[in-house]
Amino acid sequence: MSDQWTIDRGLVERISKVARLELTQDEVEKFTGQLKVILEAFRELDDVDTEGVEPSFHPQELSNVLREDEATPWNWDPLENTEHREGRHFKGPRIQ
Amino acid sequence: MTGVIERARTLDEEYGIFNALAESDDSTGGGRLEGVAVSVKDNICVMGMETRAGSRVLEGYRPPFDATVVKKCREEGALILGKTTQDEFGFGTFSVNTPFKVPLNPHDRERSAGGSSGGAACLTSVADFPHLALAESTGGSISCPASFCGVVGLTPTYGRTSRWGLVDYANSLDKIGVMGKTVADAALLLSVISGPDEYDSTVSQAQPEDFTEYLQNDVEGLRVGVPREYFGEGVDTGVSEAVWGAIKGLESQGATVKELSLPHTGVSLASYYIIAMAEASTNLAKFSGLRYGLHLPLEGSFDDYFSRVRARGFSEEAKRRVILGTFTRMAGYRDAYYLKALRVRTRVIEDFKRAFEEVDVLAAPTMPVVAPRFDEISGMEPIQHYMMDVLTVAPNLAGIPMISFPCGRVHGMPVGLHLMADHMGEGKLIRAAHALEVRG
Amino acid sequence: MKAVIGLEVHVQLETESKLFCGCSTDSEGAEPNGNTCPICLGFPGAKPKVNRRAVEHAVKIARALECDVRPRFYFSRKSYFYPDMPKNFQITQYEMPLALGGRLLLDGRSIGITRVHMEEDPARLVHVGGGISSSLYTLIDHNRSGVPLVEIVTDPDLASSREARMFLEKLGLILEHLGVYDPGREGGLRVDANVSLEGGQRVEVKNITGFRAVEDALNYEIIRQESMANMGIAVERETRHYDAETNTTSTLRRKEQEEDYGYITEPDLVRIDVDDAWISRLESEMPELPDARIQRYVDEHGVPLFQAGIIVNTGLDLSRFFEECVGLFPEPGMVANWIVTFLLKSLNYEGIGLRESKVRPGTFVELLGLIGEGTITERLARELIKEYVGTGESPRSLVERRGLASAGREELGEAIDEVLSDNRKAVADYRAGQTRALDFLLGQVLRRIRARGDPVEVKRLIRDALDSE
Known part of the structure; x- marks a missing residue:
């Protein structure tokens, strides 16, 4: 297999950025080792022949569950659970 | 029922059962659950009651609505007693993966109550007042703690109960189910909470059933299948023997028993964990400290702020699953992990469909061992935690209903018999488990 | 590149x-x-x-x-x-x-x-x-x-x-x-x-x-x-x-x-x-799309392709306007021509869209009707449309209120008689073969009727009067 399959600290650090999850150096170290073991074990999926097999997104396939287009207002205060507010706005961090 | 709340508080101090407890009795009575205290796993929303799903990241969150199952219990007159302890977001098998209280096993407080619905199972065992538990399973989180605590745990078919108001772990796997001291208890609560719901697109359109009608004490002609793979390496011989004892019990009451094979049992573990983590890592993205839950001072860019909130709010197992789950769906890995796991899931479902052409129910041990001691658990690597679920993940992946029923003891600890049926076959499970309960 | x-x-x-x-x-x-x-x-x-x-x-x-x-x-x-x-x-x-x-x-x-x-x-x-x-x-x-x-x-x-x-x-x-x-x-x-x-x-x-x-x-x-x-x-x-x-x-x-x-x-x-x-x-619910609409204007209404294109491409409001006008005034060619040549220009001049303007099919076709029945001249109509787009006032009432209807036969006849008798030198010049004299007489008549007449028509009447004198 090519390099892309190598589980190393660099990969874990990259994932942590994608996932917006700050990790300490110890966590990176620990997770790198654990990921190697876990993903190695998961590779047993390769042994299953799934040629022509459709993926199952749900245990039973349901379809066409739709709602009619009616405006039904929700009576609530959306800001009740936040401290980060200004007037009727949520307040968020800056972009850069 | 104010006395019940007081009693629950005492039990909580002894066993670590509640993340939140009702302040007063606001039940209306007058329904099928009049006089019953219903406990709610912490990941199921109760309007106005702190709902954290076992996570610090939801600190202080008071849902603006009731989960559909909670609403249905209220309408039947139940007291909504409180939020039971669990692994953070359901990420675990022993209810130890949480910054909050860890529930203790009622039969030996040195041991785990199981997970992730540990608090629910523990309370079901120790409650000395009329009580039923709303629990939830993604990969075995009802069956496992029911087995370890010696109570009845019923996980319904995926979509039998509405997930509206459930703090998602893995949406294509999550099922709200029930626990009770008896099969009749479980059947009653399932009757109350099942049925269609306009707020959940994945719920079955099947009309609600009265599952207590299946409490018939009759298994004559019931075809019981015993899957070979569920008695393999790693399954404690004492556990095997206890389970076989229960199977023989069914046979003696007129059931037929046949051994068969579910060849994809082993690989179901990888398929399950990949799908569950992929979905979970997207579900956890919303926890970013802006609109509810944990807040930090708004400093730095949004990238910094989100990364900091999430580092502070998630504990170790949640972080591990976010990392793993993000990995399995990243460009370049997605086909080999996420999509492959979904295809293997199809194979696992086919295994069960084939088996249920021949038998009505499958019987197996719920867990390979009895509840481990906390000192054993702390020495386990993550992969060993995951492997504890090897017997419960396949039916959860297939979304079939299952019931864990106490069938004896090993070293003084309860053993669970796991019965599984085809989709929408809860009635058969109730029928079989009830027969064992009545006549052993 | x-x-x-x-x-x-x-x-x-x-x-x-x-x-x-x-x-x-x-x-x-x-x-x-x-x-x-x-x-x-x-x-x-x-x-x-x-x-x-x-x-x-x-x-x-x-x-x-x-x-x-x-x-x-x-x-x-x-x-x-x-x-x-x-x-x-x-x-x-x-x-x-x-x-x-x-x-x-x-x-x-x-x-x-x-x-x-x-x-x-x-x-x-x-x-x-x-x-x-x-x-x-x-x-x-x-x-x-x-x-x-x-x-x-x-x-x-x-x-x-x-x-x-x-x-x-x-x-x-x-x-x-x-x-x-x-x-x-x-x-x-x-x-x-x-x-x-x-x-x-x-x-x-x-x-x-x-x-x-x-x-x-x-x-x-x-x-x-x-x-x-x-x-x-x-x-x-x-x-x-x-x-x-x-x-x-x-x-x-x-x-x-x-x-x-x-x-x-x-x-x-x-x-x-x-x-x-x-x-x-869903397809059966789908309305006619722009290209088909343009073709229909050409095929059914005989509207020139370029005008049909302008009407449809300007927007659905204008297509609907055109169709309503044709329903009220079944001369699609004239409707299309007046929309494309004059209405759009006036709207543009006012800097407003059809939707915000006071222009309505009922009043717009009034303007075309006034031309058709000879009450006003095309030339006057081109002037009036500017005012109409600005105010939305019914063109018929505008014409009445301001006395803008074309001069009738009697009024015109009187005006021609007066002009011919007041300008004998010009009449003589005309008879001597100076065609410019006819334009002078036309100008005098138009002034007398305050321009409420079609110049071509008035010119013809003057020539008739001269010939029969």
């Missing part, structure tokens, strides 16, 4: 409620976050449910663009973190979208449509204390969160900024005809444009609102890339932000900063099957 342009067009669908919840899409005058619920705010435990009308609108768009509507499609989660996204993923469509492979004809040229899919709109952000790159914090209004969008992705078939604009105008017109989109809604159509020069790297310019802005942004970007190429600097693959105020683009993120969207199928939603019966029903 040849430009290669592909567009991703986001259209806000006209629905009562949002894509996945019952919140109203009409937030004009609503307080911030007033049109929200736990679903569109992604609160723990809330679940989406698909709006049927949004699906039907999207299917109609796909069919109008000649796409294959997939018999089964799914929604997906596109993961990226941003303060305008309540769930930090967007519900959109990825590998199994609603429709693939269509086209739009632009002056006989086929512009490929890669795909059409549905997705939810994020929130509206206000950057406080600076711009997107320098603000202190953001304010978030989720009224827009979850509003249904359709994304239409073109093949890289557009060759110039002007062509891109023409494409968007035509697309907007089709969407307007379908009744799925309101061209008057602010930000109802937003564009991401991919542009490269032949052989160069592709640059994406994000979130441009308005057809002219697209043309401007592309012009800027093409010139920027050309200058770089001329200086021997390689264009990097990147995403740029368009600033309409300065009409410039600037780097938003480079390739290595691109998100890994980590798509998964949305597990809270189920598959949607679109069978032939459903598609047929």
Whole structure:
């Protein structure tokens, strides 16, 4: 297999950025080792022949569950659970 | 029922059962659950009651609505007693993966109550007042703690109960189910909470059933299948023997028993964990400290702020699953992990469909061992935690209903018999488990 | 250097409620976050449910663009973190979208449509204390969160900024005809444009609102890339932000900063099957599209192709106006001519659109009727239309109030007699063969009747009077 399959600290650090999850150096170290073991074990999926097999997104396939287009207002205060507010706005961090 | 709340508080101090407890009795009575205290796993929303799903990241969150199952219990007159302890977001098998209280096993407080619905199972065992538990399973989180605590745990078919108001772990796997001291208890609560719901697109359109009608004490002609793979390496011989004892019990009451094979049992573990983590890592993205839950001072860019909130709010197992789950769906890995796991899931479902052409129910041990001691658990690597679920993940992946029923003891600890049926076959499970309960 | 342009067009669908919840899409005058619920705010435990009308609108768009509507499609989660996204993923469509492979004809040229899919709109952000790159914090209004969008992705078939604009105008017109989109809604159509020069790297310019802005942004970007190429600097693959105020683009993120969207199928939603019966029903509900309408004006009404094109392409309001006028005044050729030649000019002069003006079919055809019955001359009508467009006053009452009706035979006869007897020298000149004398006499008569007559007709009458004298 090519390099892309190598589980190393660099990969874990990259994932942590994608996932917006700050990790300490110890966590990176620990997770790198654990990921190697876990993903190695998961590779047993390769042994299953799934040629022509459709993926199952749900245990039973349901379809066409739709709602009619009616405006039904929700009576609530959306800001009740936040401290980060200004007037009727949520307040968020800056972009850069 | 104010006395019940007081009693629950005492039990909580002894066993670590509640993340939140009702302040007063606001039940209306007058329904099928009049006089019953219903406990709610912490990941199921109760309007106005702190709902954290076992996570610090939801600190202080008071849902603006009731989960559909909670609403249905209220309408039947139940007291909504409180939020039971669990692994953070359901990420675990022993209810130890949480910054909050860890529930203790009622039969030996040195041991785990199981997970992730540990608090629910523990309370079901120790409650000395009329009580039923709303629990939830993604990969075995009802069956496992029911087995370890010696109570009845019923996980319904995926979509039998509405997930509206459930703090998602893995949406294509999550099922709200029930626990009770008896099969009749479980059947009653399932009757109350099942049925269609306009707020959940994945719920079955099947009309609600009265599952207590299946409490018939009759298994004559019931075809019981015993899957070979569920008695393999790693399954404690004492556990095997206890389970076989229960199977023989069914046979003696007129059931037929046949051994068969579910060849994809082993690989179901990888398929399950990949799908569950992929979905979970997207579900956890919303926890970013802006609109509810944990807040930090708004400093730095949004990238910094989100990364900091999430580092502070998630504990170790949640972080591990976010990392793993993000990995399995990243460009370049997605086909080999996420999509492959979904295809293997199809194979696992086919295994069960084939088996249920021949038998009505499958019987197996719920867990390979009895509840481990906390000192054993702390020495386990993550992969060993995951492997504890090897017997419960396949039916959860297939979304079939299952019931864990106490069938004896090993070293003084309860053993669970796991019965599984085809989709929408809860009635058969109730029928079989009830027969064992009545006549052993 | 040849430009290669592909567009991703986001259209806000006209629905009562949002894509996945019952919140109203009409937030004009609503307080911030007033049109929200736990679903569109992604609160723990809330679940989406698909709006049927949004699906039907999207299917109609796909069919109008000649796409294959997939018999089964799914929604997906596109993961990226941003303060305008309540769930930090967007519900959109990825590998199994609603429709693939269509086209739009632009002056006989086929512009490929890669795909059409549905997705939810994020929130509206206000950057406080600076711009997107320098603000202190953001304010978030989720009224827009979850509003249904359709994304239409073109093949890289557009060759110039002007062509891109023409494409968007035509697309907007089709969407307007379908009744799925309101061209008057602010930000109802937003564009991401991919542009490269032949052989160069592709640059994406994000979130441009308005057809002219697209043309401007592309012009800027093409010139920027050309200058770089001329200086021997390689264009990097990147995403740029368009600033309409300065009409410039600037780097938003480079390739290595691109998100890994980590798509998964949305597990809270189920598959949607679109069978032939459903598609047929929707197709039967689809109105006539612009190209067919132009052809009908030509075939049924005998309107010249160029005028039919102008009427239809100006917008649905004008087509409807034309058709109503023809219903009241069944001379389509004259109606079309007066709309294209005079009405549009006057509207343009006033700087207003038909919709905002006081022009109505009933009063407009009055004007044409006055000409037809000879009450006023065409020339006068051309003058009157300016006043009519300005005030909307009934042309008939305008003519009456101001005494503008053409002079009658009697009045005209008297005026001619008077002029001929008062200007004997001119009459003599005319008889001597000086044709200019006739123009002088015409001027005198017109003055006497205050120009309320057709000069050609009056001239003929003067000549008759002279000949019979």
